[in-house]
Amino acid sequence: MPSLPEWPSPATADLVTFGADGTGDVGELHAIPVSAPVRADERTILLSLHHSRDSLARLRARPEVALLVRAEGCAFTAHGTARIAARAMAGAPDWCAVEISVSQVDDHREGGRESRDGLEDRLGTLRQLAAVRQRCRVAAGGLPTDRQEGAGPRPGAG
Numbered sequence: 325m326p327s328l329p330e331w332p333s334p335a336t337a338d339l340v341t342f343g344a345d346g347t348g349d350v351g352e353l354h355a356i357p358v359s360a361p362v363r364a365d366e367r368t369i370l371l372s373l374h375h376s377r378d379s380l381a382r383l384r385a386r387p388e389v390a391l392l393v394r395a396e397g398c399a400f401t402a403h404g405t406a407r408i409a410a411r412a413m414a415g416a417p418d419w420c421a422v423e424i425s426v427s428q429v430d431d432h433r434e435g436g437r438e439s440r441d442g443l444e445d446r447l448g449t450l451r452q453l454a455a456v457r458q459r460c461r462v463a464a465g466g467l468p469t470d471r472q473e474g475a476g477p478r479p480g481a482g
Contacts, residue, residue: 327366
C-alpha cells in the first residue's frame with residue numbers, strides 16, 4: 325500500500341461508517357463531515373468526533389470506515405479500520421479521539437497531482453445537462469420552470 329499523502333491544514337473530510345444491520349451485510353452507509361483530520365504517520369489518521377455522534381456507535385459495531393480528505397492540491401479516500409483512541413480529549417471532554425489504521429488509499433488526483441484542466445468546460449456541460457433535464461420534467465408535466473415561479477432567467481441560461 326502506498327503511504328498516505330501529506331496534506332496542508334486545514335483540510336475537510338467526510339467520514340463514512342457502515343450501519344450494522346445484523347445480517348452480515350454492509351448495511352447502510354452513513355457519511356458525516358469532519359474537520360481537521362491529522363496525518364499521524366504514513367498509515368494512520370486521527371480525527372475527533374463529538375460524543376453525541378451516532379457514527380461512534382456504528383464504528384464500534386463495524387470498525388471499517390472510509391475517509392474522503394480534501395485539501396489544497398490533495399484529494400483521496402483512505403479505507404481502513406477505526407478505533408476510539410481516547411474517550412475524552414484534553415481540553416475537550418465531550419469529544420473522542422478516533423484513530424484510523426489505513427489499509428488502502430485511493431488518490432483522486434489525475435496522474436498523482438490535482439488537475440483543473442477543463443474544469444470550467446466540465447462544469448458548463450453539467451449545467452447544460454441539468455437545464456435539459458429540468459426542461460424534460462416540465463414538458464412531462466413535472467416541476468414548473470423558473471419563469472413560472474417568477475425567478476426570472478438564470479445567469480448563462482438561454
